[in-house]
Amino acid sequence: MENSPVIEVRNVNVNFQNQLILDNVNLVVRKGDFYAIIGPNGAGKTTLIRVILGLTPANSGEIFLFGKPASLEGRIRIGYVPQHQMFDFTFPITIREMVLTGRIGKKPGLIRRYKDEDYHAVDTALSRLSIKFLENRPISDLSGGERQRVLIARALAGDPDILILDEPTVYVDTPTEEHFYELLSILSKSITILMITHDIGVVSRHVTHVACLNRRLYQHDTNHLTADMLAKTYGCPVDLITHGDVPHRVLAYHGDKP
Amino acid sequence: MENSPVIEVRNVNVNFQNQLILDNVNLVVRKGDFYAIIGPNGAGKTTLIRVILGLTPANSGEIFLFGKPASLEGRIRIGYVPQHQMFDFTFPITIREMVLTGRIGKKPGLIRRYKDEDYHAVDTALSRLSIKFLENRPISDLSGGERQRVLIARALAGDPDILILDEPTVYVDTPTEEHFYELLSILSKSITILMITHDIGVVSRHVTHVACLNRRLYQHDTNHLTADMLAKTYGCPVDLITHGDVPHRVLAYHGDKP
Amino acid sequence: DTHGSDDLTVACTIPPQEEFIRAIAGESNISVLVMVPPGASPHTFEPTPSQIAELEQADLYVALGSGVEFENRWIERIRELYPELTIVNSSRTIPLLSGSGHGDEEKGTDPHVWMSLTNAATIVRETCEGIVEIEPGRKDLYEQNRDTYLEQLNQVDGLIHNSLQDLSSRTILVYHPSLGYFCRDYDLTQMAAEEAGHEPSAQGLADVITRAKTLGITFIFAEPETSTRQAETLAKELNGTVILISPLAGNYLENMQEIAQKIAGH
Amino acid sequence: MIEALGYEFFRSALAAGILSSIVCGIIGSYVVVKHMISVAGGISHAAFGGIGLGYFLGVDPIAGAFWFTLGVATLIWGLIDRARQHIDTLIGAFWAGGMAFGILCLSLTPGYTPDLFSYLFGNILLVPSGHLTLIAFLCAVVVGLVALLYPALQAIAFDQEYASISGLPTRIFNLLVLLLIAVSVVVLIQIVGIILVIALLTLPAAIIRPFSNTLKGMMIGATLTGMFITTTGIYLSWIFDVPSGSTIILLGVTLYFLVLCYKEVIFRVKTPKVHSE
Amino acid sequence: MIEALGYEFFRSALAAGILSSIVCGIIGSYVVVKHMISVAGGISHAAFGGIGLGYFLGVDPIAGAFWFTLGVATLIWGLIDRARQHIDTLIGAFWAGGMAFGILCLSLTPGYTPDLFSYLFGNILLVPSGHLTLIAFLCAVVVGLVALLYPALQAIAFDQEYASISGLPTRIFNLLVLLLIAVSVVVLIQIVGIILVIALLTLPAAIIRPFSNTLKGMMIGATLTGMFITTTGIYLSWIFDVPSGSTIILLGVTLYFLVLCYKEVIFRVKTPKVHSE
């Protein structure tokens, strides 16, 4: 059971205008994985996630969620943290209300009203990210890190089985980032996580599986990044040197400069 | 002469709403320096640069350019590469015309027309960044890296004595970034460069001086980053460990994990 | 002008003038251009390009001259476009009433001059003079026709006078104040909801309602060219009904009698 | 005031003002928050096309406007996804096209076009009582729908993509919102006329926005603000004997500028010249 | 056409159309490129306030509109930096306030205002030859200023901050642009009326935009497109005897939708279902 695939991407192709963005991508994420996707800018990482979520149509290929062809039924079991700059943070909504919208998928029918259980789930999610004290603040008043935590709380409030994170720490400073990855490590014990990141260091320390994407996807079932993988992904940059299996540093080593 | 200050920031304070963004900042950049400013998000780095350029008024303090109180006369000798996402890249303008606007500061009077010398300077700047072949393309058709190079070409076209760069490689992928820093190293031999970056690795390899900013500025006259400086800047994150003088890696070292 | 004496073209502003011109013309071949078509209001109408183009054919423009808004703006423009066109002011000698339903001098003059049979006689005389000036050769014929029509005007005037003589309530409520001259002729009082071209203000409306209620008026005369929906609402407040009259109808003599009947009948 | 209240037309005007404030408050808040001012403007100006068509076909112009705006709203809904970036010019085309179409229809209509001015500039004093019932009915529809669907509407307004993953039929809801805007526009045309509809729709919400943290709060606040503006405007127009529609709008504009100034002052107070912790 | 050309008023109408196309092309391109459609709309609707004031004071309404829009443009210029994010609602307030003020002024002026419709919807027949000279003069001013200052205008339009560091007086230029918009609006009011001014200002530029890579190219292309639209529109309105303003606009809207469809087709062709290198 531990090994049943929860996300399966089969032969997905995506074109925008006259550009091929995703080229025959195949990906299997299994239950309990903490899966990372890395790759250069414009590689199609966000596009892939949006295809999985049904937000962007694929030109060809199939998506399976929890072993079945992707449908709304599967998608409402996913919690999603988008790249946060896409929001209108001037929208008049309090943190509590905002996190509550993460529960709306759980309600059946057309007229969806929040019940006690929803408020409890929100309280839990807020406490988990230690932002309970913010609950009545409008979303416009928050700092970047707080906003990011609110987005994660919303994803968690829906009690998801999968958490999909798109560059969750971009624009976030280093201490906030560290704290955040610790939380993810804890969460990864109970749910499946699929994360996009630019930070190769993070991959080596936290995730269990990694794939490199640059129009094509190179999937490996461990969190080891080899020089070969990076070279393929980034078009073989000379300076990307890895020492051993884990890229302790991915920057150039400039001889004996002080 | 090598040592005369070209940018001097004296006791600058900036407030936005009820927040203190820059707290009594002092900075001296001398002729020929390749100066970097690092710091967490929201530290006020962009604000500081905008104060230097006269784009944001300071609440108190003084700016000196080329030894004189900052005025237009000094500012037109600066080339500036802003954080590029601020642009409307749908504006109908060709690369050549766009780079040409970098020369407009050199023209006197109200009616400013471009002359042969301006076109020559543009050609030189375009060639220098190997984007001469793009000159007649509209700016909307470019990839991220190409856009960034166009912005740098505009800054260079004006034959500036100072180049100010605000996170020039954000959104840029790793190989492009490497290429770009090589170009900056070459340029830094003839002009003064002041650069904002999030990349602590870059600092150690390319720049000659570094300052840490987090509301307050901690200036050191070398490119050495000490644990102490980083701790002060980032609010002492536990995981920011530096080995020796140069932070070969700034990520946590997680024991014996493979 | 290139036109022979047999096909005179006379332009005028509103449909009632067409009847005047045709009456003067009689059997002779005169074509008439009416600038403000039936259904439109001379207060707000704007001509179409083809109308302005057709004016080139005209030998004479008989203006109402009473300050109707269409003419205020367009006569000058027409004069500028066709300097050869003769323009006569047919109400030159008519003393104009003050404009508003409340007798307020500041609100200008009442342009609805044609709504009086005595005024109409003057207009017909001036119109005839204008036509004769253009085509002096048929002076006698035209003057004879004119006198016949003037006689008819006189008769209808008498009829209306009689029909309105014994009205118990001598104040009539109109939505649009077009009956000023008519009321003057027959010793009636016009009370209007609209004030000199403006939709009624809250106080004006309140004032009209109060006065109408005091006088026990339940009928409101409205014109299909302007606001009928508002007149309905006003009638509802008075528990009354709206009666449509059409001061701009082309069949002038018949129409004036009809209006008089409607007033007399209520 | 007491004296004026003696007149039925004045009472109806107040009733029309208060009812329309509810629509303005609810739909207007949504429009302001979702930056749909130009969409609302496009729909309201297209309504003129419906009025023109109504005259041309000889049906009640308000009925013409009603069906026409519903049609335009549906069309905008169908095109808005496709047009990508160029929404502003697309809406502009509907805006201008609707108006121009209306003018053309009017010019082709032989005979009478009474009340045209009142559709353009509104006349709240003489709203027919039948229309008052209609306005009340439409108000009830708007209030009922928004109250029932509020959680879903809020979720979609804040983050349409997340809402769609949550299984909400976002496209249907977007259509619903556009149709509600169309309905509101038709209600408001009676009060201030086509030309000032967007103003009355957006001013109360824009005035209340700095003071409210939630959409629900904004809707309630904007409704109350709208009621204040319309009733006070009608009363002022009574006192000074001037047209009510423009008085209402000018009052709203004044209030808006006062709020702007107030915000500026607050902003200044919160930003002392030099401040240290 | 030949027949129509025999009439002086038709020739003046064509001349007015062609002259105003130059203004539309130049200023409209700038407006579209700088996303100032709502600013232009605000200024043009505020012009109604000037027309109302003109009637009230008994001066030429066009003169009233001219000075009033110049004033409003200057006011917007003064406030726009201060208002930060809320430019849309600020412009909306001017838009509505100007209109409402105009209506108020008109209601205080005795008599009907017959050419009100022509100011609202335009009447190219009304353009007296004196005004034609004025339009020609304003055109010359616009063309002259833009031609002389083009490099600076282009630099500021593309990147205001960089231009200000380069020593260009950007604030003065911004005021100049707003004043030029105001002037254009007054010119265009004669042709299509206040309500459709923004349409005529922005449609030619929006139509030509996908085909031009430079601002200069857009200005020239939009001028030619505008000339085509206005002259053809005037001619069609002559043939079908319908109002020229709305015919011009409907022609422009049709052309715009055709361009949209064309782009959609091109886009489809460039995006094949499955494509590999």
Ligand SMILES: Nc1ncnc2c1ncn2[C@@H]1O[C@H](COP(=O)(O)OP(=O)(O)OP(=O)(O)O)[C@@H](O)[C@H]1O
């Ligand atoms: N709607 C769209 N239309 C056209 N091109 C698009 C669209 N969305 C994305 N693209 C292009 O597709 C490519 C992949 O985009 P995507 O956002 O998936 O990249 P990414 O890997 O997430 O990059 P980043 O690291 O910057 O987030 C980019 O070149 C982008 O320009």
Ligand SMILES: Nc1ncnc2c1ncn2[C@@H]1O[C@H](COP(=O)(O)OP(=O)(O)OP(=O)(O)O)[C@@H](O)[C@H]1O
């Ligand atoms: N116009 C403004 N009004 C109010 N606050 C502002 C404004 N501009 C910037 N700020 C705030 O000032 C602070 C510093 O902003 P600044 O852009 O200088 O940061 P930065 O160091 O450049 O950060 P980043 O690494 O994200 O670029 C931030 O908290 C930001 O929210």
Ligand SMILES: [Mg+2]
């Ligand atoms: Mg991405």
Ligand SMILES: [Mg+2]
């Ligand atoms: Mg910055």
Ligand SMILES: [Zn+2]
């Ligand atoms: Zn009348």
